[in-house]
Amino acid sequence: MTTILDPLHLPLHGSRLIEASAGTGKTWTIAALYLRMILGHGSEAERFPRPLLPEDILVMTFTRAATQELKERIRDRLQTAARYFRGTEHPARPDPFLEALLADHPDPVVRARAAHQLALAADAMDDSAIFTIDAWCQRTLREHAFATGSDFRETLLLDETDLRDDAVRDFWRQEVYPLSEPALGEVLQLFSSPDKIRQETEALCKLDPPLPVPESTLADWLPDALAAPRRQLATLKAQWAAEHDAFAEWLSGLVNGPKADNPLNGNTLSAAIVSRALAALRDWADHSDPLIPDEPDKCQRLSASKLPEYCKNKPPLVLHPAAETLDTLFRELETIAQQFTRLHGEIRTHAAAWINARLSRLKAQSGQVSFADYQRRLARVLRDKTQGPALAARLRQKYPAALIDEFQDTSTLQYQIFDDIYHAADNNPDTLLLLIGDPKQSIYAFRGADIGSYLQARRLTEGRHYALGTNYRSSHALVSALNAIYTAAEHDDPQGAFAYAAPGADNPLPYQPVQAHGHQKVWRIHGKAAPALTFWGAGEKLNKGDYLERCAAQAAECIVGLLDNPEAGFAQEGEITRRLEAKDIAILVRDRHEAASIRQALHHRQLRSVFLSEQDSVYASEEARELLLWLEAVAEPEDARRLRVALALPLLGQPLSALDAFHQNETAWEAQLEQFQDLSRQWRRQGVLAMLHHSIHQFGIAARLLTQPEGERRLTNLLHLGELLQQASATIDGPEALVRHLRQAIAAGSDQSDAHILRLESDAGLLRVVTIHAAKGLQYPLVFLPFIATCKAARANPFTVIHSAEGQPAIHWESGDTTAAERARLQEDLRLLYVALTRAEHALWLGLAAPKTAGTPIFAGSAIAHLLGSERTARDLATLLEDCARLSPEIVVETLPDSIPTTLFVRPRNNAHNPPAEYTASFEKHWGVASFSHLVRELPADPAAPPTPRRAQAGAPWHRYPQGMNAGTFLHDQLQRLAQNGFAQIGQDHFVEQLHKTCTQAGLGDWVGETAEWLQAIVHSPLAPLTAALCDLSDTLSEMAFWFPSDALRSDDLDRLCQQHIFPGADRPRLPQRVIHGMMRGFMDLVFEQGGRYYVLDYKSNVLGSEDADYHAKALRDATLGHRYELQSSLYQLALHRLLRQRMGSRYRPETHLGGTLFFFLRGLQGPERGVLHLPADLALLDALDGLFGWPQRATQP
Known part of the structure; x- marks a missing residue:
């Protein structure tokens, strides 16, 4: 027998179970009962033996957010009650509960004392015993460390993966x-x-x-x-x-x-x-x-x-x-x-x-322990025959009253802990155990929630069951419609509405109709009250794909019609006071696949939406995996393989032609390499978040993503990950360690931290697509359930935990018979359906279709089919819906059209906003950073250039070696490493071992021997016009960077100077027109001193032929001019000239100290010129360049 709960007269002692159906004011009720316990209110048969303090009343729930909400709601209620008792609270609407409570304290002295008592309790709420179950177990073990054998040195382990x-x-x-x-x-x-x-x-x-x-x-x-x-x-x-x-x-x-x-x-x-x-x-x-x-x-x-x-x-x-x-x-x-x-x-x-x-x-x-360990340890101690009774007594003394919120989500172990302390079956008059929850909303079995524990507690508290009987969430019409459907199922189906009833036995999970408090505002369309519950039934049998597509289209089309309709909204006293907005609508789905179906249909109609799944971690997203690859490339931009992977990421959306250009065009590749080197430096100086924001802007990621259906979601994930990594970087040293941290987080897939749960991609009042699990505890004015007929067969686990009506669990090892597992699946789905149907305040829309074949996972075997009586009556869908419509005038049945149009949503213009203020300040719009690669980007092809020769099949390794950017970049990296560590190490064993590893990583594992032979030849080849080889150099600097300012410099002026001073009269492609305003920067492969003169050396892996003789002087010159390397030389010489002038001061003599530029064509080292083209320093050119780049402004070198 279940009694409708009267919060003013509920006995506050013993053990009692309160069923709080959806929307019936559970939190309000907890606050009201809390208030009574503080006051010691009630008759002798109703009140707790003594008034209690907040620290005496244990309130437990399951999330930190819920504990905070409960604490604030109770504090607010205590403060309001205190003002009521003082006579200083004059609400616009009377509060019947406080009025009745006040009437029970007629004596002014007693009333003043009660007001003081309530105010003190409100002030003490920071010390109240409101905890998550995990936090309470941890606290209890530490407070009773000697009795429980807990170690103070233990650290909390949040993720034990x-x-x-x-x-x-x-x-x-x-x-x-x-x-x-x-x-x-x-x-x-x-x-x-x-x-x-x-x-x-x-x-x-x-x-x-x-x-x-x-x-x-x-x-x-x-x-x-x-x-x-x-x-x-x-x-x-x-x-x-x-x-x-x-x-x-x-x-x-x-x-x-x-x-x-x-x-x-x-x-x-x-x-x-x-x-x-x-x-x-x-x-x-x-x-x-x-x-x-x-x-x-x-x-x-x-x-x-x-x-x-x-x-x-x-x-x-x-x-x-x-x-x-x-x-x-x-x-x-x-x-x-x-x-x-x-x-x-x-x-x-x-x-x-x-x-x-x-x-x-x-x-x-x-020395680590998880929250689950705390629970197990406390449960074990409480079950111990020696220590358990004493600890339980101390806990009852410390917390004489306990309220367990969301009790339907309790695990077997958690219930064991509560019962070992308070002994629900004993109904102890000196303590209070209130078990508050709704078994119809027990949907978290995948987290360990055990409805069997609820059913067992229900049996142990027989005769002390209470229910909250009024729904404050939904309209009269909607409550009436749902009551009609559930009451019919409860009475007509032998298993009851939730499939727990058994012949000749008490139904442990019955449906009890609730009253409706109703709303002042009414949902209306065209001046009439709109239907509360609408079924869309397909006239033909469908497969699952067609069902999802048709119902998604119908829901999206209906939403467009409602949002476009100026007469659809919420009315008060017959007049619409607020028009329907997108934020009023929620579309509930089971999983992300259903979410994708409806969001695609919405996108086709220009309706924006956000998606939230309660379970998803941002580390489990595709963006996390793409960001990992991006960070790996930025951390090591010289790694060509990682850089190519990053450039091919879907986030960038690079066309194949661009990716091919990076592989074939050395200039394009160097431009990308420079961008990633810049990002790498920014990461190390300003942090990962600044670098990520710069990447998003520089590569146009945001603009590209926001044109896609899921773009806003993806961009939100990307920025969310950036924030998490920035926070992590406070305790993690260096980019490589941060990359490792992200890789481990992705491998774990999820985290206990709320900070890692996917965020809503926008709070701009959009349509919300939410999983049913995430929607629990929330409410929305209008709710669409377009795919409510989908179902999944019982999971083929090797075992299934089945609960009897008495709540006793048993493990069943499967051997082909899935009857018990299928029943458990149906029961869980029925509870999930109840959660979905009770989220709406005003109206519901449900999409249904009969399955095309026996194996189609829609309707047959689904929760909605059971609720409508499909298995019980064996009627077809159309007949079932007709019968359902007869249950209540608030239920409407419509036929799902065979062909559904696509109506574009026209977003209404909002003229209420003021026009944006005009920005009148001046700022530098065209400032930027340029480089040689920037100047020669989109350089016209050289018509005189010979076609790329085929690689030789025999001969020297440099002629057989692979062509393309991969090989060229790899060789450059090896020479850079040799320069930094000393060219003399070329013959040492550790270098060869490292070379084998790097060759394999670069996809050149079959070329280790040829690579070693070629590098040996490069290092020992004399550099004309010098007699020294690289291995003879002692004073070198690798990858020297330079920066100097430029003020609206035109590329035509640079082009003109190079044509006048370097190989005058020789043909070369014209530079694309550019204006360089900001900074010019670059990196010189090698700067070295030899014989008192300073040289710049640049490695070139260009293929000019398949034989040594192809690398003659004219071929080297033509290649240099064809790629405009002479401009590169000029910039390098200017940077070196300015540096020497600054460092050497009056001792500097450019005609003596500047040696010029050596272009080392590596494949021609056995050719007539030994592969070297020497461009001497031209002082007249350097003076002209000084003028163009605005000397005497001071050159900078980081």
Whole structure:
């Protein structure tokens, strides 16, 4: 018997269960009861034995956000009540509860004392005992450390993924490795790798209480356990092998004889089918491992019980004796299969128990403990016959009253803790245990929520059940419609509305109708009250894809119509006071696949939406994986492989032509390399978030993403990750460590921290697409459930936890019969449906369709089908909906159209906003950073340039070596490393070892020998006009950077000076027109001093031919001019000139100290010029360039 709760007179002692249906004011009720406990209010039979303080009243819920909300709501209620009792509170609307409470304190002195009591309690709320269950367990263990054996030095472990992985690998090494056949083969069928072990044992590892620690190893018991079923299997195989040939000969005579004499049906048991079945049986008998023959259905057609079904209408077939044997064989195989199923379950159980035990040892060794460990430890101490009763008594003394919020989400272990302290069945008058929740909303089984615990508590508190009877969330019309549907299901279905009732037994989860408080505002369209509940029913049977597409289109089209309709809105006293807005609408889905379907339909109609899934971590997003690849490239921009991967990321959306250009065009590649080098420096100086913002701007990522349907979501994820990484960088040193941190976070997939949950991509009042799990506890004016008929079959877990009506759990190892698991799945889906249907304040829309085929996962077997009575009545969808519409005038049924138009939403113009203020300040719009690569970008092709020669198949390695940017960049990187560490190391072993590694990473693993030979030749080749080689140089500087300012410099002026001073009159492509305003920068491959003169050397890997003779002086000059390297030389010489002038002062003599530029064409080192083109310093050119770049402004060098 359930009583409607009266918050003013509920007895505040003993153990009581309060069912708080959706929208019935649960938090308000908790605050009201809290207030009464503070005052000690009520008659002798109702009040708690004494007034309580906030620190005496334990209130527990499941999230930090919920605890904070409860604390603030209770504080506010206490403060309001205090003002009421003082007479200083004069609300616009009377508060019946406080008025009644005030009336129970008529004496002014008592009333003043009560006001003081309430005010003190409000001030003490910071010290109140309102906790999450995890936090309370942790606090209790620390406060009672000696009694519970807790270690003060323990640290909290928020994510035990890494330690669990270690435990799994230890199991693999210590338990699986020592096994021999056939035990090893049996285990490997279940666990092919450590990753598979983790997947297969995950659910078992989460069981509470945990599985007992194994007393023996797999090697100790598994071989013996396998022996009996394997012997039976071997016997069956031998029996069949003895009869197979004769049986095959008999069947062959039937199918291969005259067609008229063949009694077998040629369609269902053709010669081909018979042949395949016989081959499968022979193969099964000849090999010891297979348990069941391949194609068992075809094999069973040959058995005595099945063969007559596949015969023609002729005299009865005289069967071969082996057909009877085949019947026996499959019956025996089914029995053996059940033995193996149980045995596999025992192996999984052993693995889970071993891994849990190992994980506990690893945590103990590292001094770490998780929230789950706190719960287990407290539960274990409370169950201890020596320490448990004393600890429970101390906790009852400290917290004489306990309110457990969201009790339907309690796990078995958590309920055990509460019951061991307060003993719900004893109904102790000296304490209070209030269990507050709604079993109809228990939807978090995947987190350990155990509805069986609720049902057990319900049984133990029989006679003390209360319900909140008024819905404050939804309109009268909507409450009436839902009451009608659920009441019909509750009365007409033997299982009840939630499939928990059993014949002749009390229904542990009944539906009780609620009253509606209603709203002042009414949902209206065209001046009339709009329907509260609308069903869209498809007139034809659909497959799942068509169902999703049609219902998504219908929902989107309906939403466009409502938002475009000026007469759709919320009315008060008959007049619309507020027009419908997008933010008033929520579309609830089961998963991200359904979300993608509806968001695509909305996008096609120009409707913007946001998506939120309660479970998703931003680290599990695609953007996290792309950002990892981006950061790897920025951290090491010289790694060509990583850089190419970054440039090809979907975030950038580079066309294939651009990616090919980066590979083929050295200038384009160098431009990208410079950009990433800049980003790398910015990361190290300003932080990862600044670098990420710069990347988004520089590469146009935001502009590109925002044109895509999911672009806003992706951009939000990217920025969210940037913020998280910036926070992490406060305790992580360096880019490489931060990249490693992100890689580990992605591998973990999710995190306990609320900061890592996906954020809403916008708060701009958009349509909200929300998973049903995420929507629990929330409410929306209008709710669409377009895909409510989808369902999933029961998961094929190796075991299922099933609860009886009394709440008793049991593990069922599956062996083909999924009846119990399917019932549990339906019960969970019915609760999920209830949550979805009770989110709306005014109206609901549901999309339904009958399945096209028996296997289509829509409607049949779904929660909505059960609620409408599909299985009970066997009626078609149209009839069910007609019957449903007759239940209430607030229910409307519409036919889902076959063809749905696409109406574009026209966003109404908002003229209320003031026009933006005009920005009149002046700022530098065209300032930027330029480089040689920037100047020659989009350089016209040289018409005189010969086609790229084919790579030589023989000869020197530099002619055989791969062509393209990959090889060129790789060689440049190796020479840079040699320059930084000394060219003399070229012959040392450690360099060769490192070269082998870097070649492999660059995709040049087959070219290690040629690379080493070529580098040796490069380092020892004399540099004309010098007599020295690279290995002879002692005073060198690699990758020297330079920066100097430029003021509106035109590329035409640079072009003119180069043509006048370097190879005057020689043909070369004109520079593209550019204006350089800001800074000019660059990096010189090598600067060195030799004989008192300073040179710049630049490596070139250009291919000018396939023989040494192709690298003659004119070829080198033509290549230099064709790529405008002479401009590059001029810029390098100017930078070196300015640096020497600044450093040497009056001692500087450019004609003496400047040696010029050496372009080292690496593939021509055996050519006539030894691959070197020398461009001497031209003082007249340098003076002119000084003028162009505004000397005497001081050059800078970072």
